[in-house]
Amino acid sequence: MADQEPLRRGIQIGLIAFAILTYAILIGIPIRLGAAAFPVLSALVALFIFAMLRRPMKGYPADRPAISIIRQAVTAGLIAGALVAALIWLFTSLMADGVRLQPIFDKVVPQNIAALHNVSPGAIANGEVSWTSPLLQIGMMALAGLAGAGLVLLNRSQGADSLRARRIPGAKWIVIVLPFVLMLFVIWLGQPAATFGGAHKGTVRLLLAMITFGSGLFSLRQASQPRERIIVGVLLTAGALYMPFTLDQFQNSVMGLVFIFAMMGLGLNIVVGYAGLLDLGYVAFFAIGAYVYAFISAPFSSPFITQQLINLGIDPNTPLLGFWLAMPVTMAIACVSGALLGIPVLRMRGDYLAIVTLGFGEIIRLFMLNMAPLTNGPRGLLRIAPPAFGSFALGSPRYIFLLALLGAGLIAFAAYRLNDSRLGRAWTAMRDDEDVAQATGINLVRTKLLAFATGATFAGLAGQLYAARQVNIFPENFTLFVSIDALSIIIVGGLGSIPGVVLGALALKGLPEVLRGIDEYRIVAFAALLVIMMIVKPEGIMPAARRKRQLRRDDIPVEESPGPNPDSGAAASLEERSS
């Protein structure tokens, strides 16, 4: 029968939805949602079914009868509902019999299951859950299927891309003006009288501040004529620099961290995005910057340095150099260590490079952890001096944010200029094909070392600011995860794109802070997002024009380092057949 295939697909979707629901129950999502748990999960299933059925099925016309889609979606909903209701009922009856499931599944507690039935946790233990509850759950999931089908039909009647295709007149100006409107709103929210957001006003304001920055980036991109660009750029800069003075301490501290990571991301973007050298140990230079500044400004924390200074007759209790004078020192040391790392890995490519840099990052961290005389081991370096102008200390979150903004701006400007320079073009050539680049007369050794050194310098600067922000630093601040964070920032934002990096930092370092309430789930959500992002939009949120072209060229497979004899045409047709 011709109609079997859509039904089979419906069952498949139902099974996947059931797997997702099981996962959500096992990680304890219902506990957080409370009474709303099951309706929210149903809505999630409806959206999932919509996402799966949105595109026309292979081998079926795009306008197949509505009843076919409805039947398919409701089947999916029923399958998911029946299975999940059975699972919940299993947990319920086990708990009613006094079986404790928590030793195995940490989050399967009466509270969790009670939320799904919308009863009190006590009712679960006493076995007071009515048998109608599972039926209700199945019904809700079937409704979710219906809703999903409705969304599909609605979407279809509007035409697949009618929304995107229709140009709203003046859209450009709306995008350009939006950040300024948002900023005024953020400033107004700072008034004690403003009550928008109620108890969560501070969080809402932080979120809006981030959105303001994000929309500012889009606004800058929309301004096409040079004169417009300058005016918008100047206004946006003025607005951004005013931002620290309107936000409160917590908001400033989060924004400071976001922009420190933006600084780091911009540096890593040079190494990975421009030069194509996959560096998984970037945290090493960040750590070197932080530790060097800590040694300079708090020498008393390090037993070895204290001893040396006493031998030299210098008082170890005062900073050796101020923040500004220390800056060239940290940057120089980070730069040299970047070049030093570069030398051994000159001839490595791709994954070998990744694992060696990863090893280097770990070596640095393990040294910090184990060289107790110099680095004070896991106890860390304490009481690092804040930056100051004369006697005016700039240690509060407000000024750290301001400095991070300035630092990020400086690095972004340097990166922007570098990208268009002779060196930047050499990096691009090297990224696309090392052998061809060498053949056209590019000195690979010099180009690679400069990429590592430049990236490391900027990371060192970010590290110094980070040390000043944290006041106390420990080896745990510099794990592999910092490298992974930085790499994710530039990839989610858009490899090689400067505004993309800032946007990535806002999204990946800022949003989790806003979502403090669901702290436990943020890493899982972030990780899932990373995978989905790579599948759906691998070029990043705000891609560099060039890279977008490369990734979206569907007819030719794109490889970063093609082999000696790539016969792309045959490869493309074969890959298409095999996948």
Add this chain to the structure above:
Amino acid sequence: MTSTTARLDSAASRRVRSPSLIKWGLGIVILALLSWRVITVGVAEGYPASFWVSQALNGLVLGGVYALVALGYTLVYGILFMINFAHGEIMMLGGIAGYFALQVFTAIGWMEGSAALVILGLLLIMTIGMATSVVTGVTLERLAYRPLRKAPRLVPLISAIGASLFIQYSVLLIFGVSPHVYRKPALLEGGFRVGQVFVSYTGLIIFITSILLMLALYQIIQRTKLGRAMRSVAEDKDTSALMGVNVDQVIVFTFILGSALAGAAGVMLGFHNTVVKFNSGFIPGIKAFTAAVLGGIGNIPGAMFGAMILGLIESIGPSALGIPTEYKDIIAFSMLVLILVFRPTGLFGEILSEKKA
């Protein structure tokens, strides 16, 4: 083919020539320093020979486990040219499943029963661990890697990093923070002595099992039809497709093989370290990848030897160089960097790796 090889050869030598003298000079200096350190510190400590032998045996046991994981990296890399960053987590899930299986068998009393029952139980635990890892590995391939097969290198790597974090923290959320403690059956406690050297039963069993599994893998790859298909896909995906090899099926099979070995390693590492928790796959995973790179990634015997060498150096290194054992990770990574400086394609890597690296 010959002209290609020749071209690669000349390209490689051109790149090597200029810093060659400095490099080998540096190599000799490092080697001299190391031997001087070993002679003046390690040997001068005056440990008896039995100490070194038992350290080496520990290293071999650890090396066997690393080898099983490293093989998974190398198999996948050989075919897809991607680092399966989540391979350590596949191993950890095997260990977690093995823990629950062990709990069940302990609860029904098999672990206190006769020797035959204990061995049957252990085999079943191993199988359950392997099956869990296989399911995870295949799912991962289907969801996170297959859609990205045509994408540039970095994209699947990021996806793999995401998958790795996702699995780790899902395990943390689902099974809780508290480590899962493997309790050995009484039969496996203790060991025997050969002269001055103590050999524990667990260590011996782990070593023998890993050797057996490696032999089985070697047989599969060399003797079976699927093994031949795997080798041909590793050589050239497109041409094998033209010859009638189902590339998708071979890739799935590769993930099955790699994950099964990782699952076995996870269970054995559970018995060796006695605890499994959400992040216990991470460091062994990185070590195993180091081992795979050490032996020349994509090269199966290379991964085995690389892992054995890594295990040996990790266990002997700290005492031989007279430095605290906390530095053993530094030794492992520094060795990796040094070997790659002098042999950029790994110890057993061929010139072929130039294309893949």
